[in-house]
Amino acid sequence: MNNSATARANILARLKAAPRTAVPERPEWQPPVYDADERVNRFASVIEASHAEVYHTSADAWPALLAEVMQRHGLDSLMYAPGTVDGQQVATAWGTLEQAPALVPYDRPVEELKDTLVNGVAAGLTATRAAIAETGSLVLWPTAEEPRLMSLLPPVHVAVVRAETVVDTLAVLMASQHWAQQMPTNVVLVSGPSKTADIEQTLAYGVHGPKELIVLIVH
Amino acid sequence: MSGDFTQRAPGALNDPTLRRNFRRAMDGLMTKRAAQFQDTAAWNALRARGAAVKARVVSKLPELLEQLEANCTANGITVHWAESTAEANAIVLEILQAAGAKKVIKGKSMVSEEMELNHYLGDHGIKAVESDLGEYIIQLAGEAPSHIVMPCIHKNKSEIAALFAEHIDGLGYTEDVDTLTAAARKALRNEFATADAGISGVNFAVAETGTLVLVENEGNGRLSTTLPPLHIALMGIEKLAETLEDIPPLLSLLPRSATGQAITTYVNMISSPRKPGEKDGPEQVHLVLLDSGRSRVYADEQLRDTLRCIRCGACMNHCPVYSRVGGHTYKFVYPGPIGKILTPQLEGLDCAGDQPHASTLCNACVEVCPVKIPIADLLVRLRGESVHSSDSPAVKGAGSRHNWREALVWRGWKFMYSHPLAYAAGAKVLSRLGNAIPDSAPMIREWTSVRNRPKFAGKTLHELVREEGYDHE
Numbered sequence: 001m002n003n004s005a006t007a008r009a010n011i012l013a014r015l016k017a018a019p020r021t022a023v024p025e026r027p028e029w030q031p032p033v034y035d036a037d038e039r040v041n042r043f044a045s046v047i048e049a050s051h052a053e054v055y056h057t058s059a060d061a062w063p064a065l066l067a068e069v070m071q072r073h074g075l076d077s078l079m080y081a082p083g084t085v086d087g088q089q090v091a092t093a094w095g096t097l098e099q100a101p102a103l104v105p106y107d108r109p110v111e112e113l114k115d116t117l118v119n120g121v122a123a124g125l126t127a128t129r130a131a132i133a134e135t136g137s138l139v140l141w142p143t144a145e146e147p148r149l150m151s152l153l154p155p156v157h158v159a160v161v162r163a164e165t166v167v168d169t170l171a172v173l174m175a176s177q178h179w180a181q182q183m184p185t186n187v188v189l190v191s192g193p194s195k196t197a198d199i200e201q202t203l204a205y206g207v208h209g210p211k212e213l214i215v216l217i218v219h
Numbered sequence: 220m221s222g223d224f225t226q227r228a229p230g231a232l233n234d235p236t237l238r239r240n241f242r243r244a245m246d247g248l249m250t251k252r253a254a255q256f257q258d259t260a261a262w263n264a265l266r267a268r269g270a271a272v273k274a275r276v277v278s279k280l281p282e283l284l285e286q287l288e289a290n291c292t293a294n295g296i297t298v299h300w301a302e303s304t305a306e307a308n309a310i311v312l313e314i315l316q317a318a319g320a321k322k323v324i325k326g327k328s329m330v331s332e333e334m335e336l337n338h339y340l341g342d343h344g345i346k347a348v349e350s351d352l353g354e355y356i357i358q359l360a361g362e363a364p365s366h367i368v369m370p371c372i373h374k375n376k377s378e379i380a381a382l383f384a385e386h387i388d389g390l391g392y393t394e395d396v397d398t399l400t401a402a403a404r405k406a407l408r409n410e411f412a413t414a415d416a417g418i419s420g421v422n423f424a425v426a427e428t429g430t431l432v433l434v435e436n437e438g439n440g441r442l443s444t445t446l447p448p449l450h451i452a453l454m455g456i457e458k459l460a461e462t463l464e465d466i467p468p469l470l471s472l473l474p475r476s477a478t479g480q481a482i483t484t485y486v487n488m489i490s491s492p493r494k495p496g497e498k499d500g501p502e503q504v505h506l507v508l509l510d511s512g513r514s515r516v517y518a519d520e521q522l523r524d525t526l527r528c529i530r531c532g533a534c535m536n537h538c539p540v541y542s543r544v545g546g547h548t549y550k551f552v553y554p555g556p557i558g559k560i561l562t563p564q565l566e567g568l569d570c571a572g573d574q575p576h577a578s579t580l581c582n583a584c585v586e587v588c589p590v591k592i593p594i595a596d597l598l599v600r601l602r603g604e605s606v607h608s609s610d611s612p613a614v615k616g617a618g619s620r621h622n623w624r625e626a627l628v629w630r631g632w633k634f635m636y637s638h639p640l641a642y643a644a645g646a647k648v649l650s651r652l653g654n655a656i657p658d659s660a661p662m663i664r665e666w667t668s669v670r671n672r673p674k675f676a677g678k679t680l681h682e683l684v685r686e687e688g689y690d691h692e
């Protein structure tokens with residue numbers, strides 16, 4: 001775009017013509033550190049305080065627990081990612097249950113699934129890349145197999161967290177996993193269900209994203 | 220001596236509903252913020268880090284912009300540059316028209332308010348729907364935001380209930396916040412599903428990785444940037460972070476300072492459009508970099524500190540002036556202390572020159588600013604600039620508020636205070652005759668119309684001291 005090129009040249013020329021000042025150093029700052037045996041509990045209690053529902057479970061038992069929790073909540077369908085380990089596990093496990101919510105795969109582009117996503121499914125299941133103890137946050141790292149909208153459009157989001165992936169802080173996580181070298185299309189931190197306080201600072205949930213967030217911590 | 224602010228302030232001050240709405244909101248926000256920063260040592264260390272991180276961005280701004288552009292481009296994000304809001308509007312329109320877009324859904328963006336984008340798009344046949352609940356409410360009301368973080372903070376529940384009853388079919392009047400929120404969700408869901416493009420702001424753009432960081436609580440930002448096939452992000456040229464590792468301290472400062480939350484519900488990091496094989500996300504992502512006066516501010520070494528701002532709103536929440544007059548009194552997009560320094564720099568002292576004067580210099584904003592912008596110093600600087608001409612090319616309209624009467628008074632004041640004999644004589648005359656000057660005398664009546672007139676003591680301080688037996692101070 002031609003205009004944009006002129007604008008670019010003019011803006012950069014003005015900025016470069018301005019007097020230079022010294023580049024300040026970054027002073028020391030330490031993000032908080034928690035005891036290893038406290039970490040998972042802290043994560044659970046902070047995200048619970050942000051209105052999430054947390055369950056502690058095991059690697060084998062979580063799909064059955066999820067079916068039970070969903071039935072209790074009256075949720076009759078779950079969107080899942082058939083290409084992921086968690087997705088396959090839930091499909092296999094629910095196949096053997098007498099009563100389980102319907103499974104809806106996110107297996108084609110959003111353009112072909114829009115109606116289902118926007119109005120037709122009760123919950124969405126995702127894995128998490130990690131979780132953060134300091135702020136009670138889930139780290140979602142969507143992929144081709146597990147797309148972005150499944151944690152956003154259904155009224156309930158279910159996230160599976162492996163206890164060993166809980167870290168103290170975002171700072172530690174970014175550094176240890178070398179995020180700067182491998183940022184994907186989208187990363188999102190989720191710290192509770194969708195909320196707003198725009199009407200008289202009164203909290204209300206589910207204004208655009210999920211109204212409920214269910215976290216299954218797998219030990 | 221008047222300006223828009225001066226004219227609007229009395230109306231706001233005499234509106235009890237507005238006063239109540241702001242008082243309640245500001246008290247709540249201040250309490251919640253204070254609860255987040257109880258550990259003073261941790262706050263000091265974090266804030267020093269945040270301030271340095273943003274000061275580094277300012278000191279390397281042109282190079283970081285080039286780096287951001289290169290990395291975004293490599294990631295598949297198209298970068299555009301706009302010198303003025305008119306150019307930015309034209310760029311957005313061109314992108315939308317090329318895609319055949321008729322309706323856009325918007326996340327919150329103060330830059331889009333600077334551009335008056337909704338209005339511009341409307342004039343060109345494109346409907347822009349605000350999706351942030353607060354922005355949606357004021358769009359229904361046909362108003363501008365009154366706060367940069369909580370745009371409809373000036374409205375109370377009953378005002379919003381009446382607005383919804385009028386605009387949302389079949390809802391009726393209800394003050395139940397959950398019902399109101401659910402009604403907005405329903406109304407906007409359909410808009411999301413049928414929008415041709417999403418428009419958002421940017422909280423931090425990471426030069427190192429070409430990543431756009433957006434914080435929000437509602438999920439409307441995620442929806443606007445994920446569901447429609449096209450995403451346009453708008454940002455001022457200063458809203459950068461150098462590296463990804465600079466994001467954690469900034470994220471730790473922004474929501475805590477803004478609303479007293481440890482973190483927002485969602486932190487969105489967008490680094491590219493949909494890649495082959497991915498099932499959702501926009502096919503195109505555009506980033507529009509808006510200058511609109513910022514590079515001019517940058518020319519001045521002192522004033523450029525303004526460009527560190529992360530738009531948390533803490534300065535307005537703690538401002539004794541803002542909390543009494545509300546956001547609309549400032550007329551321009553950015554109210555409160557940050558507005559009082561930014562607006563005169565962006566728009567010129569000739570049209571917003573009264574704003575730096577609308578401050579008590581109490582320093583509350585300086586104490587809470589997470590990136591340590593010396594707001595009070597800049598207010599004083601701009602006050603001086605508003606009445607004197609200036610060598611700095613950074614601010615337009617310097618000297619525009621020069622007033623010969625005020626200049627004369629100050630000159631007289633200076634003479635008295637630097638000539639002991641004149642001072643002694645003047646003080647003596649005022650102590651004897653000062654109380655006889657009527658309240659309605661010129662230059663006194665502006666003060667006495669709203670305040671009691673101070674009484675002159677019968678004797679000057681020098682006389683009293685001498686009576687006490689001191690003959691030399």
Ligand code: SF4
Binds near residue numbers: 527556
């Ligand atoms: S000036 Fe400081 S306190 Fe005010 S909005 Fe900007 S960063 Fe926040």
